[in-house]
Each structure stands twice: as structure tokens, then as C-alpha cells.
Amino acid sequence: MYKSFTKKLAYSLVIIKFAPDLYIETITMSREIKIKRGKDIKLVGSAEKIHANGLRSETVALKPSDFIGIRPKMLVKEGDVVKAGTPIFFDKNNEEVKFVSPVSGKIAEIKRGAKRVILEVIITADSEIAYEKYEVGTSLSSDKVKELMLSSGLWPMVRQRPFDVIANPKEAPKAIFISAFDSSPLAPDYDFILHGQSAAFQAGIDAIAKLTTGKVHLNINGATRADEAFTAAKGVQLNKFVGPHPVGNVGVQIHQLEPLSKGETIWFVNPQDVVTIGKFFISGQYDASRIVALAGSEVTNAKYYRTVIGASAKSIFTNNVKEGSNRYISGNVLTGTRIEMDGYLGFYDHQFTVIPENHEPELFGWIMPNFGKWSNSRALFSWLMPNKEYKLDSKMNGEERAFVVTGQYEEVFPFDIYPQQLIKSIMIDDIEAMEELGIYEVAPEDFALCEVVCTSKLPLQSTVRKGLEKLRIESL
């Protein structure tokens, strides 16, 4: 690193001397950051870069469970007619934050679970969508942007670290991060999704930039050619990241560029959500359309489908998924939510994944060579075929045990944090230790790979969530 720094320094000095005009370009040139630790798990069934139309989603759902830590209070009842952008419920903890209908139509059902917890609000969609209209002028103030985003239902798209929850509108973030690529297995390609949406993306950036006095970091994949929507974006600091998953996780990028300390906040937005925000500030209406990838080994038409936030899985799965015992996931195989065949797309998900569900016990499976299986360790043989695409099922491949192996998480965890020790501090509820060990910098998704490779099959993501929630509630 030192060497490359001196090289760059020498280079800039030469340029200043002989070509002062070029100098400006050189210093604003994007930085490239390399991540070494991590792992790309190659799976069968990545989505082909073709746009396809699924069936129209006749029903859509808003799931309060997508939003960690909120206490939903309904604003509508079954049978009410709503427009796209009509508030459906709000957060009792933070009343400004509204959750709105992605489509126009009728509230078909409010599904409740134990203790009357709202599980899903299901809306029957009109074929022609009517929108709530908002007055959006040009050159808005920061407060006005915030106010519009809160009332129009865009706010939940802005999330924060620490705690990995919806951004607290009362706080001032030290920066805003947008990861322009997803490095997880079978992830959607945002360069493809955002192609041709430069104007809306830029409008979104302009709005978001008003929410912070710090920088807006736009982080692109240094290994591929990023779309013009990203490379031509103005008002951002463009950073290149190279390396294996989780390089695309915003937490990893924050850790590299502006590491979080206790008391600081950073906000982050998904690039496709930036487009939605941009469209709103152009047209004054909440256009919830979203392009989602359909991927996985059990998919027959792995492509990109135009649909809406909260779309029914059936509208995408029909005719596109193999028969049989499948696991349907809203999101990716590492962090996604398990849904039923008739479930719905999560608010923060930009893909559906379908992999086989397999309950078959394996005779002496712990000593068989198991050539078809993937492992990060060399105790199996998958490391011999680094480019092979695997068809993996949802099996645990072993039973839960106490911690035995060490050093395993570190291989796939690109943070200057001791993952195993942090997990242990959460397990024993030691708040001071959690803080010291850096819990504010991580989110469950950052531990997803650790969870995959864990020999002891421990539930790390839910453990991290438990710790974060404990600290978040303490901090209120």
C-alpha cells in the first residue's frame, strides 16, 4: 500500500508540474479498494440479462416484519380504497415514518398473528395504477426533502448503520453510502437494472445528498465495467471496490472508507431505491415499480422481471419454476427470507431465489467424499474446482455444536473485528464487550458467510440481530 501511495504521489507531482489541467482529474479519480478476505460461492442459475414480464401481480403485500424494530399502527382497514402512495400504517416509535401502498387498489386483508401482530397487509391491485400526488418543486431545502420522503413513504428506503434499521430522521448522518453492486451469490446486477435510468438515479442522488453534510459515497465494482448511471453520477464520491463477497455489502465499504464509532451514524440506500426516490422527485408520485432478478437452480426462466415492491411471488414463479420440493426465498441465499410459493417480495429485496429443499438423511455423510457439495474448507474437495457452479440445497449438513474451530470466520470476514469473540459477547449479553468489539460496525448480513462456513452450525445472523436490537433499545 505504501508503495502504491508513493507511486501515486510521484505521478501527481509530475502531472502538477507538466500538465496542471490534468491534475484536477487525477485527484478526483476514483479510489480502488481491494478486499482480500471473503468468498464468492458460485451457484447454478444466475439470472440472464434479459428483461421479461411476469404476470401482473394481482395482489401485493406490505410486511411489517421487513422493517426491524417498528411498531406498526394501521391507518386503513380492510375494504378501504387506496392509491399508490397512500399511507397504510406508521411506526408508533417514530410517527413521522409512514409506510405506503405500492399500488392503487383495495385493502383485501390484514393478516394478524399471535397477540394480533400484523403479519401482512394485502392489497388487491388495480390494473391501471392511480397515484397520490405530491408537490415537488425544484431546489428543495434539506428539511423539505426529508419531509416529502417521510410523508410519501420513501423514507423506509433510507437505512442506517449502526443497528441496520430504518434511518432515524432526527439524526444527522456523517455520510451516505450507496453500494452499486451486490456481490452475494446469484445477486441481481444493478448495472443491468439501472441501465437507461441515469436521469432518475441522478435525481435520487441529488435529493439524498441534501440529507447529509458529509459525502455521498457511490461504491462500484472495480472488477467490471459499471453502468453510465453510476460512472456519470454527479455529486458523489465514486469508489471502486474489488474482491470477493461480502465486498458489495455496505458495511464492508463503510468499514474501509468511514469506519463507524459509537455515537456516529451513516445512512445507506439501495441503488434501485435511489431510482424510486429520483422518480418521485421528478414526477411527484410514488412509483413502486422494481426490476427483480429470478435466480436459482430450480428456476427455468432465470431473468429480470419488471414488477412492483411487495409483488406476489406467484406472479413471478408461475411457469418459471421447476416442480418439486423447493425453497422459495425473497432475497438471496445468504440473507433472504424464506417465503411460501404464494408469498410476497420483501421491501428490501430485489430478487427471488429458488433452490431445492432436501430432507434426505445421508448415510455416513460425514466421511463420504461428497463431491457435489461445496465447502470453504479443504476437508472436502470443492476447492479443487473453484470455477464450478454448485447446485446447493438448504440442508444444514451437520448438527449444531459449541464453538470448536477457530480462525474460520476470519477467512470470510473482511473487518478489523474479531467475529467469534463478538458473537460470544452477544451470546452472554455483555453490552460493554459488544461495544468494544465493534458491534456498531456490523449487521447480520456481514456475518452471513461466517454462518455458511461455520463448522458448529451456529445461527450467527440472528445472534448479531439480537445483539443489535439489545443495544438499539438501550440507546432509545
Place this chain on the structure above:
Amino acid sequence: MNIFRKLLDSVKPNFEKGGKLEKFYPAYDAFETFLFVPGHTANTGAHIRDAIDLKRTMITVVIAMIPALLFGIWNTGYQHFLALGQPDTAFMDMIAFGAMKVLPIVIVSYAVGLGVEFVFGIINGHSINEGFLVTGMLIPLCLPVGIPLWMVAVATLFAVVIGKEVFGGTGMNILNVALTARAFLFFAYPTLMSGDKVWIDTTTAAGETLADGYTGATLLAQSTESATNYVNAAGVQFTDVFSAAFMGTIPGSIGETSVLAILIGAAILIYTGIGSWRIMLSGVIGGLVMSLIFNAFAVNPFMEVPAINQLVFGGFAFGIVFMATDPVTAAQTTRGKWIYGFLIGIFAIMIRVFNPAYPEGVMLAILFMNVMAPLIDHYVIRGNVSKRLKRVKVAA
């Protein structure tokens, strides 16, 4: 496959809730999961999981120990016939003799250890852990062949109960379980764990013990007298003591003599990533450094032993490869592993040379460092924490 499945399914109702043998479910579970990796799927978190589990990890370590075991079996026979003055005995006879002596120790160790695991599993209602698969093999390999079987049983019982189960089972112990067993025997029955008589089985065919005329002393014991004059069981001087110790055709604990066999195991452990190469490498470096320091002063014959010989004598290689790398009792942080391994190397040679009453310095060094490992990790992690705190102060 169906036979096993049918058998399991037919007895399963007895062990399930409400069944006659409900309490013994952990025992049933152990057998079932031994036969079949269960088909349960991920419920929370990531939907795909690595194919590795603790059973495979442990069995890989056991596989890595097999060369040392096989060599130990042959060497037991070889040393026996050498002492009897029949070095030309057929290879298979040596193997047969060795197997007769060694396998009972292995069986006793496994039977007692797994028995304890089952009992604790049933009492506590937790599933039976795989940890003992490795311990059960380590215990026989670090014992002299002349050990009475009842002592193997007592030591295993002590080590598994006091060394592991009282702390909560696999993954919770502070001391390496196999070394706890060995240390127990070493201090409880010193005459049977050291000296000249225990390393070679010298019972003749007629059932009498060979009186004198051979030396059963290990090279380590011999080096306290002289750094150059080593003799084998037949009383013949070694021309190349390093090769003899490297190949392992010398008296010693069952699995520790052949550095070559141990290196095969080390290769398997490092290659699969299951044993920490950092601990092994830093342990060897530590041993070399300490030996070289002693060589530089060399006020007694033991200090004159060439550094390279120190590494192949006694249990040094075996301890560093198979025992220091036990992930539960070793340091857990990367930097901690370097320090931990290095200090094991240093202390092993130091104890060995300064206190000839404890020629097996490596055992005590590892146990000592097992106790110190959490302290090393503590300071390594403190370093990381203070880096983070500093950032807050800079920002503030």
C-alpha cells in the same frame, strides 16, 4: 442404507418423548447421526450451508493420526524383537506383536472415553459430541506401550470427567484432554511413565521379562548423559541418530517416535486447514530458537544436543502437531496463535533441558500454554479494542 434406516426407525419410538427409553435419546441420537447426517434444513439465516461439520473435522484429525498409529504398532514389535536380540523377525510378526499390544490400549481409551461422553450426554440431555474421537486416539499415542490397561482407563476417566465434562463438554475445556490424561499418569504413576523399562515390551515368548543387557532408555533420556553416544535397544550405537529419530525406529511413546509419520499427519492437517499451520510453524521456530540459545552456552551435554535433534527427539513433534493445535485449548486469535505456538516451543525445550526429571517438556509446555492462551487472546483483543477507542477519541 435401507437396513440401517429401518433399524433406526423401528427403535426410534422408544427413545422419543413419551417412549420407554426417552432419557436415553442422546445415545440414540449419537448412533443415528453417526450413521446418517440428518436431513434437517436451515431454518434461520443463510439458506445454504458449508458441507463441513464437526464430525468431518474430527475424523480428518483422526485420519491424520493414522500414520503415527500404524508406525507405532510396527515399532512396538520392532523394539520388542530388537531387545530380544531377534532383529530379523518377519515384518508381519512385528506388526502382529505391536497390534496385540497397542490396539487394546486404543480400545480401552475409546470405550472409557465414549462411555463417559454417553453418560454425561444422557444426564445432561445434550447430544453426544465428537470431540472424543480425536482424544480417544491421542491418549494411546502419547503413552508408553508398557502401560497397564487399567491405568489407561483411569487416566481417560479422569481426563474426560475433570478435564472436560466439568467445564461443560467439548469446546468448553481449558486443558487439552489427552494431555490431561498423560499428565495425570505422569504424576500419579511416575515409575510407569518414565525411566528405562516402560518404552519397550520385553516379555519373552515364555512369559518372562528380559532382565538386562538392553537399554530401553529413550534418546531424550540418553541425551542427558551425552550429546553423541546413543545406543538402541540392542545396545548398538546409532551412526546417524537424527535419521533414527526422524524415522522413529527408537523407543518412546507409541505414536511419538516417528517424525516422518507425524509430518504426514501435519501435512494432512495443514492441507485441509484443520490444524493451524501458524501454531505448528511458530512452535518449531520457538523450539529451534531455544535450542540454539542452549547450544550457544552448552554447559552440560544436554545443552549441546543439536537444535535439529531436539526437534525430532521425544514428543516434541507429536505435541506441536496434534496437541498444541487443538483449537479449543489453543489461542483463538491469529496473532495469539503465533505467540502461543512460539512459547510452547520455547518452554518445551527449556523444561526438557533444565529439568531432566521431566524429559517430556512439551507436555508441560502445552498444558501451561493452554492455561495462558486466554490471557494471550485477551491482550491481542485489547489491542484491537484500543485501536477502535482511539478512533473515537480522534473523532471527538
